[in-house]
Amino acid sequence: MHYVCPACESENTLDLTFPVEEYVCDTCSYLIDVAWNKKIKHLKVPTENVVLDIGQKGKIDGTEYTVVAITVKKYGNSIFWREYSLKDSKGNDAFLSESDGHWVFLISMHPDDFKGKDSKFPTYLGRTYRWYENTPCTIDAAAGFFDEHLDFSIATYKEYVNGTRMISQEKTGKKSQYFYGVHISKYEVKKAFKIANLPNYTGIGIVQPYYFDIRQAVNIFCVAALMICLLQMYVYTSRTNETVFAETINFADVKDKEMVSKSFTLSGGSAPLKVNAFSGVDNSWANVQLSLVNENTNEIIYTSKDIEQYHGYEGGESWTEGSQSEDFNLCGVGSGKYHFIISAEKEGGLPSFSGLTSPDSKVVISRDKSGTIEVTDIFKVQTKTFTDGKMLEKDTSEVIRLAKASFGTQKLDSLINTEALRLTTDLISSNTYVQLKATWLPVSFWNFGIILFIMIALFVAMWIGKHYFNVNKWKNSSNSPYPANDN
Numbered sequence: 001m002h003y004v005c006p007a008c009e010s011e012n013t014l015d016l017t018f019p020v021e022e023y024v025c026d027t028c029s030y031l032i033d034v035a036w037n038k039k040i041k042h043l044k045v046p047t048e049n050v051v052l053d054i055g056q057k058g059k060i061d062g063t064e065y066t067v068v069a070i071t072v073k074k075y076g077n078s079i080f081w082r083e084y085s086l087k088d089s090k091g092n093d094a095f096l097s098e099s100d101g102h103w104v105f106l107i108s109m110h111p112d113d114f115k116g117k118d119s120k121f122p123t124y125l126g127r128t129y130r131w132y133e134n135t136p137c138t139i140d141a142a143a144g145f146f147d148e149h150l151d152f153s154i155a156t157y158k159e160y161v162n163g164t165r166m167i168s169q170e171k172t173g174k175k176s177q178y179f180y181g182v183h184i185s186k187y188e189v190k191k192a193f194k195i196a197n198l199p200n201y202t203g204i205g206i207v208q209p210y211y212f213d214i215r216q217a218v219n220i221f222c223v224a225a226l227m228i229c230l231l232q233m234y235v236y237t238s239r240t241n242e243t244v245f246a247e248t249i250n251f252a253d254v255k256d257k258e259m260v261s262k263s264f265t266l267s268g269g270s271a272p273l274k275v276n277a278f279s280g281v282d283n284s285w286a287n288v289q290l291s292l293v294n295e296n297t298n299e300i301i302y303t304s305k306d307i308e309q310y311h312g313y314e315g316g317e318s319w320t321e322g323s324q325s326e327d328f329n330l331c332g333v334g335s336g337k338y339h340f341i342i343s344a345e346k347e348g349g350l351p352s353f354s355g356l357t358s359p360d361s362k363v364v365i366s367r368d369k370s371g372t373i374e375v376t377d378i379f380k381v382q383t384k385t386f387t388d389g390k391m392l393e394k395d396t397s398e399v400i401r402l403a404k405a406s407f408g409t410q411k412l413d414s415l416i417n418t419e420a421l422r423l424t425t426d427l428i429s430s431n432t433y434v435q436l437k438a439t440w441l442p443v444s445f446w447n448f449g450i451i452l453f454i455m456i457a458l459f460v461a462m463w464i465g466k467h468y469f470n471v472n473k474w475k476n477s478s479n480s481p482y483p484a485n486d487n
Contacts, residue, residue, distance in 0.1 A: 007039045018091045023145040044141035046072045049199045054144045058193035069144030073137045102205025106181035129160035132477045164209045183207040204473045210466045221455045245438035252417030261340040272441045273330040279307045279434040284347040291341040353423035358406035389413030
């Protein structure tokens with residue numbers, strides 16, 4: 001349609017499908033009566049936070065609408081909100097209301113469909129609404145084309161709320177209109193009308209939804225918890241305690257050196273590897289150093305454990321502390337091929353001895369308190385000295401070859417450690433070894449419990465958050481369902 005403003009003679013054109021009774025000139029901002037073609041009054045131009053233009057098109061819920069008018073409503077001296085009047089191709093009305101960045105999409109409804117409208121809890125289409133507030137307002141600014149005369153007297157809005165839905169009654173004089181509204185996110189508005197920027201949120205909107213869908217979150221948490229339970233049950237029932245390593249290690253065999261165990265394979269999900277270490281300590285201590293080597297990745301988990309037990313009498317009473325057995329876990333051990341690197345020591349040194357003679361009386365071996373070993377060829381009176389058993393094992397001299405042949409063993413170090421206990425005159429502990437046993441446990445329930453605890457904590461936090469969200473939503477209402485001390 002084409003209208004020439006009688007005040008400034010500028011043209012106002014828009015493709016409309018409804019009869020226009022009044023319009024606001026886009027050039028001079030006078031309100032024009034179409035029937036009499038005369039100006040009525042000069043109006044303020046809607047500018048602040050106005051993001052849609054007259055004639056702009058957008059699609060909401062599959063229906064294309066055209067913005068035909070904009071009015072800015074005013075409550076008191078400082079509260080404003082914007083209403084955008086929309087028309088579809090058939091001339092049906094719809095409205096977008098924006099206040100503090102919160103948007104509501106409204107359509108006209110028949111008053112008779114709103115049951116119990118005089119009570120605080122009326123119903124519409126089977127839903128009960130709660131009266132929120134009465135708001136008197138006036139028109140502060142306007143633009144566009146109107147299919148009825150604008151009324152600049154005080155209008156009263158009576159609003160009823162149910163979650164993200166609302167019923168709005170607009171009463172001006174003796175005339176009442178009812179509108180059904182639903183929350184629409186600003187991102188939907190932005191997408192529908194292809195807008196670059198929209199007003200930021202301030203506060204909580206009257207029909208703004210909570211940030212999380214509690215019911216959907218409960219469903220997701222329940223399904224996740226059920227799946228985790230089933231997975232945990234499967235892994236737990238399909239796995240048993242499996243002993244992957246068990247060996248008795250003489251302290252003498254690992255003196256100043258390390259022992260490499262045989263390889264073993266772990267299959268399945270990650271789980272703790274429990275290690276039990278036993279040593280016959282008696283008023284003494286022992287120490288085990290253990291490295292778990294992943295042969296696939298070369299990753300090493302290192303740990304060290306003390307075993308100690310002490311006892312005695314004090315004040316006529318016996319006391320004891322410590323234990324001969326210690327358990328510890330290597331956590332989160334995954335599947336793969338592994339071996340242990342082991343070293344151990346105990347309180348006290350190696351026993352000294354002398355006179356370990358070979359059966360053929362050709363060689364004699366002795367060891368002093370510092371651990372130095374002497375191997376002597378009796379007939380040639382030749383002596384070879386070694387600081388430890390490791391050097392002795394590596395030596396290829398004539399004396400050592402003779403000793404190995406005379407004693408009938410290639411493991412002179414082991415022979416020495418064994419015979420030393422028989423020949424020594426030192427006071428030594430009877431504790432000569434440590435026993436190690438490694439068991440791969442079933443998958444731990446610890447992670448399972450932590451996940452369930454986190455889900456429950458999140459649900460409780462969301463539930464409490466929703467309560468305070470609703471308290472703030474209703475704090476400006478005269479009919480809040482929440483006690484005043486909740487605010």
